[in-house]
Amino acid sequence: MTTVVETLARPPRASFASRAWRFVARHSLTVYALLVVGYLMLPIVVVILFSFNHPTGRFNYVWHKFTFENWIHWNAVLGIQGAVEKSLEVAALATIVATALGTLIALAIVRHRFAGRGATNVLIFLPMSTPEIVMGSSLLALFLNDQNTIQLGFWTIFIAHVMFIISFVVVTVNARLIGFDRHLEEAAMDLGANEWVTFQKVTLPLLAPAILAAGLLGFALSIDDFVITYLNAGPVQTFPIFVWGVARVAVPPQVNVVASGIFLVAIALGLANVFWQYRAAKSTRGGT
């Protein structure tokens, strides 16, 4: 349908040859784009597929037989359940703390002019523009420096995760704050609200979508992080560290099960969001 409309809209100058070329160009682009999407999807499909595999030996490389066994007994592998729990624990705690701090830092950067504001800006971007290995090792250097008081483990992982999540929170909330209409706050103040009430009833609700997005992003980053965690974990095992450990021997299909599980939860959230946006777009179009 679109092609018909566009052919009509196009000036009659376009020759048949150029139109034909355009047709080919358009569709080759589509094919190419879909191939790239395929490249992106391929390993995911493989991960999910092999979570249903019943491997013959210790290696889960070759497809053998379909089974639900791995999903039912996902925690049959020693250490996997503890690692998953540890990952969730770290992610939840670090996300909450980092989101709260990040939001406040974003507010401070956007709203207040203070000495070192520029420096703060740079510091926020530093973790994002440094390779993870450098960040992880600098934190490790800090922790190793004081071995008597600091034990590598849960809390060092927590500190490290808060460090790198904060940057993403600040950037996300910042973007929202820059487009923020300050008149709304002024109106609230004019109506007799004090600063705290204004913050609670006006500022926070308006920032909520950005804070939520930042929190989800932070949670995902935290669960997924390997490099920084690995360097600072000491004896503690999170899920990625568990995977790293077994990758040197043989990866049990249960690892695929957990990864698929995380993926499915995330993709369900994502699809819900897409659907919601679609509905919202439709209703605004219909309404006006």
Next chain:
Amino acid sequence: MLWLAIFFLVPMVFLGYQSLESGLFPHFEFTWQWSNFSDALSGYHTQLIRSFVYAGIATLACLVLAYPLAYWIAFRAGPWRNLFLLFIVAPFFVTYLVRTLAWLNILADQGPVVRVLRDVHVLGPDGRLLATTFAVVAGITYNFLPFMALPIYVSLEQMDPRLLEASKDLYASSTQAFLRVTLPLSMPGIVAGTLLTFIPAAGDFINAALLGTPKQAMIGNVIQAKFLESLDYPTAASLSFILMGTIMIMLLIYAKVVGSERLTG
């Protein structure tokens, strides 16, 4: 709030300070051991250069793959846009290590890809993909592709379609319109994308460790091993600094090149 910002600024500064100092730490004494740097450099320059070469190739590959995809989503995907955006970020939802391990399955010696390539004689009868440079670079490309695609998409999506119409009205062919209008306007996205891809790719060690052999070891593998296996903190820290410093220098050069191109163009 201001107080809070400063309160959390201090540990960050402290961290920066600490990491700076640690580079000169011969075990537990601080002796301005500058030779750590030269030793590290002479010992591991192969891995350092290799890291940047791999990261460079992967970044280019990402650009070639991501640009048409982002373009297509921005201009041709219509109502499916958000769905395809979700496809781009979908790999992030599978744990990094697990999705890299999936490439082990795909590229395995008994796997379909190797079999087909052997049948059409691209690979010799004993040829393999795993444990080669190709596997490592392909893995890096895969893992950082979304970082390239998203910023390019954002910059294309913000583009005013009327600009393209205007260029058509001024008798630009579609190639000209693309080169003169679309491409320059998407430059910020390309710049952001290359940085977001190149920097983490240069420090990556997972792909080299899982898909490669010590022959493909990158600087990240060395740093990681020095810290956790040989407990040689000074070398590891100075290598970290060399890596970061090199990236900074490259960034400056890059900024200069991109900037001056903008000025002349």
